[in-house]
Amino acid sequence: MSSIYTIVPEEALWEGYDQQEQFMEMDLNGILMQVRMDANQKATIVRLLRCGLNDYLNPALAPGQEIAFMPILLNKQ
Numbered sequence: 001m002s003s004i005y006t007i008v009p010e011e012a013l014w015e016g017y018d019q020q021e022q023f024m025e026m027d028l029n030g031i032l033m034q035v036r037m038d039a040n041q042k043a044t045i046v047r048l049l050r051c052g053l054n055d056y057l058n059p060a061l062a063p064g065q066e067i068a069f070m071p072i073l074l075n076k077q
Helices: 053-057
Strands: 023-028 031-038 042-050 066-068
Touching: 023 042
Parallel strands: none
Antiparallel strands: 023 031, 031 042, 042 066
């Protein structure tokens, strides 16, 4: 196990560690992206994982953009 040598108090160093953000991957129209789940059925784009080169230039897919997140259940029979 390694040690951390710093003048920062241990409480400040680990503050907020247990409250990590929730990320998930989602596919939106063939574009795989990592999103951060927010309140009120919204998600914020963190990064694009699998997409075409032109998708990086689309301002609607830029990191920080909010998208509506409405999960649906599919009835498989």
